[in-house]
Amino acid sequence: MRRVPGMGGNDTAGTMVTDEAAQAGHVDPLRPPLADGEVRYLAWLGAGAIDEPQEQVRLLGAWGMCQRHALGFLAVEASLNEGWMFRPAVVYDHVFDRAVRALAPRRLFERSRVAAYLLDAEPCPVCDPDTSHRAQVDSVPEEVVARGRDLAPLRRLALETRPQWEPWICGACAGNGSPLRCRLHLAAELRAPGGPALPEQRRLVALLSRHLRTYARSFGWANRGLDMPADRAALLGAVGWCAGWQSILGLVG
Ligand SMILES: [Zn+2]
Numbered sequence: 001m002r003r004v005p006g007m008g009g010n011d012t013a014g015t016m017v018t019d020e021a022a023q024a025g026h027v028d029p030l031r032p033p034l035a036d037g038e039v040r041y042l043a044w045l046g047a048g049a050i051d052e053p054q055e056q057v058r059l060l061g062a063w064g065m066c067q068r069h070a071l072g073f074l075a076v077e078a079s080l081n082e083g084w085m086f087r088p089a090v091v092y093d094h095v096f097d098r099a100v101r102a103l104a105p106r107r108l109f110e111r112s113r114v115a116a117y118l119l120d121a122e123p124c125p126v127c128d129p130d131t132s133h134r135a136q137v138d139s140v141p142e143e144v145v146a147r148g149r150d151l152a153p154l155r156r157l158a159l160e161t162r163p164q165w166e167p168w169i170c171g172a173c174a175g176n177g178s179p180l181r182c183r184l185h186l187a188a189e190l191r192a193p194g195g196p197a198l199p200e201q202r203r204l205v206a207l208l209s210r211h212l213r214t215y216a217r218s219f220g221w222a223n224r225g226l227d228m229p230a231d232r233a234a235l236l237g238a239v240g241w242c243a244g245w246q247s248i249l250g251l252v253g
């Protein structure tokens, strides 16, 4: 993670969480743990700032957030909202509209054009925060920061939905034989001879997009309660596909 102004942390609180995770037998997937400034910024985004048009543009351009902050965003939302993941679902539903378009078949120079579309057009909005809202971000209460960095609710969601998201893992991130690739490995390998075949990557992205759409709609009154485990798992699949799978694997490791 890039060091940025206003993102300084409280090392004492971070160490405490690491110790709790270690006692529970889990590897901490966020090393170092989220600093106070990062939790505060993520909580501020999740409380509504993320709906602003300029934030939407940044999130789409960055394919969500970097791996650290994407997992951090899910963790903060899961802990502050008791697993009610409305805003991450909407964000990644929009991001996957972009993913489906990026992987659309093309007649000429398909592989190099898809690879180009998969690159970041914007930096992660938390690594590169909008400092014009500093006062609002700083006003996020201490108790929200303390609660927000609890990884346990997200870890529960990841463990409950593991059978659904495990088949979507990138073979290069996991070091297994799966032909599927996350966005980053796909962009890197598409130009290489013998690189990944596009049709199966396309099927994965279309599947994740469908599940994310169902999940995002399940927060509406008419569709309440209609989400299935695979729809909730798609949120982890979306973060893994966009930013790489290592932190999610570390979360359940
Ligand atoms: Zn970031």
Ligand SMILES: [Zn+2]
Pocket: 170, 171, 172, 173, 174, 181, 182, 183, 184, 185, 244, 245
């Ligand atoms: Zn990967």
